[in-house]
Each structure stands twice: as C-alpha cells, then as structure tokens.
Amino acid sequence: MTYIKRVTSLEETEQFGQRLGSLVEAQDVITLEGDLGAGKTTFTKSFAKGLGVERNVNSPTFTILKQYEGRLPFNHLDVYRLADSEEDLGWDELFYGDAVTVIEWAKLIEDDLPNERLQIEVFYEDEFARRFEVTPIGERYEQLCKELFA
Numbered sequence: 001m002t003y004i005k006r007v008t009s010l011e012e013t014e015q016f017g018q019r020l021g022s023l024v025e026a027q028d029v030i031t032l033e034g035d036l037g038a039g040k041t042t043f044t045k046s047f048a049k050g051l052g053v054e055r056n057v058n059s060p061t062f063t064i065l066k067q068y069e070g071r072l073p074f075n076h077l078d079v080y081r082l083a084d085s086e087e088d089l090g091w092d093e094l095f096y097g098d099a100v101t102v103i104e105w106a107k108l109i110e111d112d113l114p115n116e117r118l119q120i121e122v123f124y125e126d127e128f129a130r131r132f133e134v135t136p137i138g139e140r141y142e143q144l145c146k147e148l149f150a
Contacts, residue, residue, distance in 0.1 A: 002135045028144070033106060079103060118135070
C-alpha cells in the first residue's frame, strides 16, 4: 500500500518531515526519490529537526555522506554521484548500526539497499505544492506509516 501526503506550503513540508523524524528508530532506512528541486533536501532538513539534530543540514552531494547527532545518530546520503560506481562503500555499517539513514537518489544503489525500508517519492506540483508517495516495505515500516498518517 502506498500512502499519499499532499502539501501546499513549505511549512506543511516541514511539519511532515519533522513528524517522520520524531517517529523513527535506530536502523530505520528512508529512501528519497524525486526530480531536482522536488524538495528532497528540504524534507530531509525538517526530518533532521524532528530527530533533534541542531546543526544545519545540507545536501551531501559532493561528499556523499554527512553524519549528524540527534536523539539518534543520523546518516544523510546523496548517492547521485555513485550512478556508475561498483565500489562497496560499507553500506552494512551504515544501515545496520545505531543510526537512522536517509538516502537521496536511492534507486542508484538499489541492489545494496536493505530489503525493508520506507520509500518516499517527492513530486513537484507547483511552486509550493508537493505530493509525497510513501511506500512501506516490511512490517516495521507498515507500523511507522500507521503512526505517521494517523
């Protein structure tokens, strides 16, 4: 089942991201897909705020990974530059440690992703409106969506 969340303002996007950030647990993996400018990084910044991260969060496009401390450690990956890479970058250490992980452009490393995760696609509808399609894969993420969309 895919859950749909439509937002019509930056504030609603931030509220949605913060809500999810407040609900996640260690080892949760969230994948984010969407065109450039769809709002993946904006969503991730508010997600981090909901997780209790106080530092400024920005896209790790050139570094691939940025790590932050909140109520749980937070890994923010942007794997756009890994499109043609065959390297093993130690995904298991990131996905199965004590952190929460958000991966932008996750389809580029699909074979390396955990079998269970929360997939989010962000669609640009107009200057302020976005559509989030949230697909839970696995029981943990079904429960997470029930809480998120309650």
